[in-house]
Amino acid sequence: MRRKIGMVFQNFNLLQRSLVIENVLMGRLGYISSPRSILANRAYSKDDIGIALDCLRRVGIEDLAYRRVDALSGGQQQRVGIARALAQKPSIILADEPVSNLDPTRKREIMNLLSEIHKREKMTTIIGLHDMETAREYAGRIIAMVKGEIVFDGKPAELTDEKLVEIFA
Template sequence: MDGSPKLAATDILSLHGIEVVYPNATRALHETTCQFSDGELTVLLGPSGAGKSTLLRTLNMLTRPTAGTILATGHGALKTAADIRAHRRDTAMIFQQHQLIGRMGALRNVLISRLGRHSVWSSMIGFSMAERRLALDALDRVGLFDKALTRCDSLSGGQQQRVGIARALTQEPKLILADEPIASLDPASSNRVMTILRDVCREDRIPVIVSLHQLDFAKAYADRIIGLSGGKIVFDGPPETLSDAALTRIYGAQTDSST
């Protein structure tokens, strides 16, 4: 009987025995096994250095695990370069620092996410009208339709992050990853960004996995919280089960876990 890991019907992504050890011998992620389900907003919670970003970046192989297996729906085990490229086309990434081209307008930045769907030759021709409509619809969804032609370096931080979300949506992903997307935003902008991500997850049934260090936002928006400490998962469950004992496992003796 084949004992290799399998992907359950409800799972979009499954990790089995994943470890990450950096070249300087730092163990950023201990042996980790977990699954991510369709239509679920998961928050990776923990202090700086807990392993949140490392775990998140292994999910699209931006950080290559040194051990273990990752299974993705539609692609199976991510072993070959072709499998990884296909998985990345289906996985949108939202970054803390936005990763926009400031001199370009919002619409052009959003359309960049379509390049992975094009061959080299077709990308030289330009984007289709259908793709432009898709991008404009995404900007409208995040409340920035009127900023389509505005240079991104003239937008506020919150607006730039919403352009990043529109770019992710225009990719037509099966999975959205967001690495500390509200770390540099004020509370009002943070709430707006997290509300958009939660709505996308629920309305489009796209699983969203977000790394955060703000406990209050994790409790308010997550369907599931995975708490990390020292590169290990020390809590995994819905927000309402996040007890004081669990918080101590995540944050240790820290008294302020909201920053």
């Protein structure tokens, strides 16, 4: 089951003192045995390394594969997180506030990237956002919840400013 769901986290959840490629390879752990997984990099096959490099290429940062994560910008780190999720070869991507820590330019880049992955790979993508403008711009469907209850489920055009006031007042 864990292989089928790729997670993209608000705070990236990366190993800061490790290389980018090592972080992306973590997405392959579901494909190797537990005894092999404790061997760190020796556990990964050439195929796994190829998959990781391809995922980095798909998110536009293949050239950063052998850099430490702590030397990257926030937008680059989020791309590493997306590459790690893709390395799992999931059928669903869940993204928890993937752009809340980014400046407006990087925010748009990451949302465009997630949208492109969703369309190109026909992959179900569920993104949790508090920014309703971003949700309206990128979503095909918006579900709003208050205290664990669904209070809106519809198309972005149906989520008017008046409806937002009604929901969140």
